[in-house]
Amino acid sequence: MPRKSTARLAALTVAAVCSTVSGVVLTTPAHADSVRIHDIQGTTRLSPLAGQKVTDVAGIVTGVRAYGSSKGFWIQDPTPDDDPATSEGIFVFTGSAPKTAVGDSVTVTGTVSEYVPGGTSSGNQSVTEITRPTVTVLSGGNPVPAPVVIDAQTVPAEYAPAGDTAANGSINGLTLEPATYALDYYESLEGMNVQVADARVVTASNRYSELWVTVKPHEHANRRGGTVYGSYRSQNTGRLQIQSLGPAADFPTADVGDTLTGTTTGPLDYNQYGGYTLDATEIGALKSGGLQRETTRKQGRGELAVATYNVENLDPSDSTFEAHASAIVNNLQSPDIVSLEEIQDNNGATDDGTVDASQTVDKLIDAIVAAGGPHYDWRSIDPVNDQDGGQPGGNIRQVFLFNPQRVSFTDRPGGDSTTAVGVTEVHGKARLTVSPGRIDPAGEAWKDSRKPLVGEFVFRGRTVFVIANHFASKGGDQALHAQYQPPTRGSETQRHLQAAEVHAFVEDILDTQKNADVIALGDINDFEFSDTAKILEGDGELWSAIKSLRKSERYTYDYQGNSQVLDQILVSPSIRRGCDVDYDSVHINSEFHDQISDHDPQVLRFRP
Known part of the structure; x- marks a missing residue:
């Protein structure tokens, strides 16, 4: 399918009145013609179709989240456009345990919304979603779109663009530059199936079944395996949070310096507890880095x-x-x-x-x-x-x-x-x-x-x-x-x-x-x-x-x-x-x- 023109997207956008409910920015629903996922995602952080009803959005289910307060599933268009700024994946918020499975080919009708994890007062970015969905399963067992590999070569060295001064410093309305800024790169993959390989752990796993890895092993590394934050301009672009869509009991118990060997694959999400997060459908095997607790020396008699x-x-x-x-x-x-x-x-x-x-x-x-x-x-x-x-x-x-x-x-x-x-x-x-x-x-x-x-x-x-x-x-x-x-x-x-x-x-x-x-x-x-x-x-x-x-x-x-x-x-x-x-x-x-x-x-x- 050819990339829709800017004029076509503008024609689909209907002016509406915004309101905020539980951190979800909604607009009065208005109908949009049949569109693809990349048309919904657009080239900025906010969908050009926010608040509109979209019909029969097609995709393959790449991940299902049946726990927590944000239940739903991700779909991805197996036929992408040629614009690197537009994501081909999106989250479908169901509110209850989804009845879809990975590999299902589906169409979704619903309302495009921008959800801000943590609420709008947090200043966080938003997640483009389809809410109040009607889902039709066309077939099952289909191949999942191949994951985009996130590594040291693909993630830019610069972290984020400067915010738009006319928008109080927000980057929401800026056109994404995924080859220039790490935050733009991750945003361009929002909702898509992604993968990291042999990733070193840089924050240990916690009771919420979360850990952090780096895809840039040499970025401000210390001798114990971590990534050092040394200035306000050293945000460390290779950091990525890992969660799992599987049972919590199967989540690795990792320390800094350990490695998730092999591949870790799943949809790229965004949440209030760390930003861009790989929600793994497949998680790599844990290899211990052998990190030991330190002991200082004893003070001398005169010290x-x-x-x-x-x-x-x-x-x-x-x-x-x-x-x-x-x-x-x-x-x-x-x-x-x-x-x-x-x-x-x-x-x-x-x-x-x-x-x-x-x-x-x-x-x-x-x-x-x-x-x-x-x-x-x-x-x-x-x-x-x-x-x-x-x-x-x-x-x-x-x-x-x-x-x-x-x-x-x-x-x-x-x-x-x-x-x-x-x-x-x-x-x-x-x-x-x-x-x-x-x-x-x-x-x-x-x-x-x-x-x-x-x-x-x-x-x-x-x-x-x-x-x-x-x-x-x-x-x-x-x-x-x-x-x-x-x-x-x-x-x-x-x-x-x-x-x-x-x-x-x-x-x-x-x-x-x-x-x-x-x-x-x-x-x-x-x-x-x-x-x-x-x-x-x-x-x-x-x-x-x-x-x-x-x-x-x-x-x-x-x-x-x-x-x-x-x-x-x-x-x-x-x-x-x-x-x-x-x-x-x-x-x-x-x-x-x-x-x-x-x-x-x-x-x-x-x-x-």
Whole structure:
């Protein structure tokens, strides 16, 4: 069938009034003449026939989704046009378990719709679908159209075009350039049968039966098999999410560095949990890459070891205490000071006003002792109930563990959930007004977010100031694959305010005592190259120690195929310029399917 002209498509388009229902953009139905799938898909992300009724759209069923909230099937035209921008596949939304099978030759009559996974407020792209379908099965057992092979040669190096400024930065109305941009290339295959071969896993499988692979094995690769996200322009175009249309029990249990050998084949979908996704009808055999959890070295007698570790909503009901204890004792080698993030109160997410976390912390300390570690002492400040964000009722907070055989804590009374810590000068030395204390807990920067915990420690006669942080999360940011390019990172506004507050507090210490040893650490929820990190670092008052690593080794977290930095340890000039400063991001969680936290801990060793 020859390619329909632009004039022909325009004649089929009828003006209509748009509305949004449950993330599905519909228009008042209007009839369109018999069309092919590529006419429905068109040359942009939005169908030129959106809102119109189409009749007897022909195709071969390539995949069936009989689970979840988006039940339906994919069809593909076995006779494609010659335009690489137009997809030959489309999803037919049935709403209930489809009665079709792979290989069926069908015709579909229904309404063309644009569905936005996650809702229009998410900023995500849309999926072109046929809804309210009437399906006629003409025959069964037909050959499925051969899959399009997605590999390093076919996926462009550039990720996305710049959005149309006249459309608030949206790329929806731009003509697809599949030979130039990766997002355009994937969009040009939306709904089509595709295939990857011998693809390396770059995000481990999770409880939702999802994993990520790369079709570009050399793209920003690290030595452990992942793909590093090193700048806002390093989106890593070879990443692709893999799900399965088969039983969840058959989904591979994979770690980073494993390989799906052979071929993985199925329709190319788009969802809110990762963007373009291969929904596999056939999935490759898993070959283990043999990835092992790392162990850092033990600190020397004259070295102070300071660590940060997000233990992911730890509360007394969890089953992970022994594993966390083993990680601290064996993988981290029992650091002298451990800043813990996401310690919940004594009854976890039960929202009954409880804020005390002594049972949670004591249970972890007991587990550490049982694992052969030191009997840590601890300091923290209980938050005001439900004022610090996180899981409702959980009251997460930062906690200092410290080994009293190696380091002492300087207690100064008066620190509580609402009192701001300050800096004073005594005999030419900086000291905290309260210890432990919290930075400006009533400040706007910390609204519905964790307030920094500050403590004053002494190691071998030298005072060390430690600031434990857990900045505002990235929740609500537009995804890398959003229709808006570049995507909006709205959450960083609060992190910038938080970084400025912490930096100002560090300046107060250094203005009081130029050579003070100061460490700001924790879950910063932002990258080492971000403006958040730049604000924290200032004019050299702090320096993120992860920058001491090669760029290919800079990561503490793994998200949607990108190994990236969220956790940081920043140090003052007196520490940075000292002898034998040693930083290690210890990879024990983020790359593994059986992780006990989604963050990797870090350790800094230095000689005060």
